[in-house]
Amino acid sequence: MKTLKKLTSKESFAILREIESRKRPDGVKYSEWREERDRQQTKAIRNLIPEIGLGCTVCYYSDRRAATVTKIISPCKIEVTFNQTKCIDYYAGDYKILSELEGVPKVFTKRRNGCWVADGQAYKDGVLLMLHYQSHYIDPHF
Numbered sequence: 522m523k524t525l526k527k528l529t530s531k532e533s534f535a536i537l538r539e540i541e542s543r544k545r546p547d548g549v550k551y552s553e554w555r556e557e558r559d560r561q562q563t564k565a566i567r568n569l570i571p572e573i574g575l576g577c578t579v580c581y582y583s584d585r586r587a588a589t590v591t592k593i594i595s596p597c598k599i600e601v602t603f604n605q606t607k608c609i610d611y612y613a614g615d616y617k618i619l620s621e622l623e624g625v626p627k628v629f630t631k632r633r634n635g636c637w638v639a640d641g642q643a644y645k646d647g648v649l650l651m652l653h654y655q656s657h658y659i660d661p662h663f
Contacts (some may be wrong), residue, residue: 529573537565537653567635569652571599576618576655579603579627581648587618587657588650591626598640600626601650606657616657 525566528536540561545554573633579601592600602622609615628640629650637650 525650528570530570530575533565533568533570534653537562539568540565564635566651566653571652575652576604577601578651578654578656579648580651583660583663585656587616587655587659588627589655590652591622594628596632598628599637600628603627604655604657611659612660612661614661616659618655620658637657 540558540641543558547661562593571593572591573591575596577590579588587604587606588601589604591602594600603624605619605623606619607617607619608656609617627648629637630640631637632644634644636644638644639648639650639653642648
């Protein structure tokens with residue numbers, strides 16, 4: 522019987538980075554290679570393992586808020602706290618993400634499809650959490 526090794530957060534991110542760095546082999550049609558790479562990348566993103574201190578992004582419709590994982594409640598439930606930001610150019614959407622945290626922690630749960638969603642919300646139209654990058658953008662058109 523084969524046992525599965527539990528990945529660490531660093532190992533799960535290493536798998537994602539390896540997939541992202543792959544080059545198309547000679548003789549393979551670009552569209553087929555890209556489709557397969559995108560499928561593997563999506564699977565790797567959904568299998569990322571959070572750790573305390575990991576930068577992430579909370580996605581609200583057109584806005585994104587930079588955040589940091591502050592507590593692992595269980596393998597499928599985490600708390601994140603927003604990072605402070607400094608606005609460089611509001612209309613260009615240019616912000617500097619600071620390391621200081623602010624506000625009340627928000628709880629996110631990992632769903633069966635691998636996506637992190639705000640606790641108590643449905644996946645569809647819910648607030649999503651992206652672990653694989655940290656970004657901040659407030660849409661100036663609203």
